[in-house]
Structures are given as C-alpha cells and as structure tokens.
Amino acid sequence: MPENACANTHHESVELPPTVGAICLARAARMLSAAGDPARLGLLELLDSRELCVTDIATLTGDSMPAVSQRLRVLKAEGLVRSRRDGKHIFYALADDHVRDLVANVLRHAAESPSR
Numbered sequence: 001m002p003e004n005a006c007a008n009t010h011h012e013s014v015e016l017p018p019t020v021g022a023i024c025l026a027r028a029a030r031m032l033s034a035a036g037d038p039a040r041l042g043l044l045e046l047l048d049s050r051e052l053c054v055t056d057i058a059t060l061t062g063d064s065m066p067a068v069s070q071r072l073r074v075l076k077a078e079g080l081v082r083s084r085r086d087g088k089h090i091f092y093a094l095a096d097d098h099v100r101d102l103v104a105n106v107l108r109h110a111a112e113s114p115s116r
Contacts, residue, residue, distance in 0.1 A: 027078075030078050031078045031079065031080060033078075034074050034075055034077070034078040034080060035075070035078075035080060035102070035103070035106075037071070037074075039061075039063070039067075039071055040071045040074060040075055041103070041106075041107075042061065043057065043061075043068070043071055043072065043075065043081075044075065044080060044081070044094065044099065044103045045103055045107060046060065046061070047081060047092060047093055047094050048094065048100060048103060048104070050093070051084075051091040051092060051093035052091065052092060052093075053089040053090060053091050053092070054068050054069055054072065054089075054090065054092075055089070057072075057092070072092055076092075079095055080094070080095055080099050081093065081094060081095055081099075082094075082095045
C-alpha cells in the first residue's frame with residue numbers, strides 16, 4: 001500500500017475532527033511564516049524570558065538596529081511580540097504563553113529530530 005494511501009478501504013463513515021476556519025488557517029500560516037525566518041525565530045527565542053529594547057537586542061545579536069527593528073515589526077504585525085514604551089525606549093517581549101510554548105516546542109523538536 002502506498003505511503004499516502006488511506007487505511008480505511010471499507011469506505012466506512014469516518015468522523016473527521018472539526019476543521020479550523022479559513023481565516024484562522026490563514027492567520028496561523030502568516031504567524032508561522034513570520035517566525036520561520038531564522039533571524040526572527042532567534043529574536044523570539046531571545047525574548048523568551050525577558051523584555052528587551054531594540055538597542056539591547058542589536059547589541060546581543062550583533063545586528064544593526066534597523067535590521068532588528070524590521071524583524072520586530074514583522075513579528076509584532078503577526079501578534080507574536082508585544083511592545084511597551086518607557087521614555088525614549090520601546091521594549092519588546094513575547095506576546096503571550098502561546099508564543100512561548102510554540103517557540104520552545106519547535107526548537108525542542110528541531111533539536112531532537114534528524115534532518116530529512
């Protein structure tokens with residue numbers, strides 16, 4: 001039987017799980033796309049346990065402030081990070097525990113799964 005073949009050859013009624021709506025799927029795909037760039041994923045991992053301003057992130061990563069700002073703009077647009085202003089500085093952090101769990105899980109999975 002081919003790898004992609006359906007195991008249900010008796011054509012029984014199979015109850016499918018509830019589907020996620022198209023709008024939700026599109027939003028999730030945009031979020032994954034935003035996080036899918038190695039530099040942006042690195043920023044998410046960096047923001048895992050603390051909030052940082054662009055200057056601190058640029059110093060820690062060795063990247064330019066404009067590059068860091070652009071990456072943060074993409075992540076914020078998709079709801080993966082949040083920001084708060086404190087005087088002249090804008091501090092960034094992960095948006096919530098869902099993002100924290102997503103990043104931790106994907107990095108953990110990548111570390112234990114061989115490349116295919």
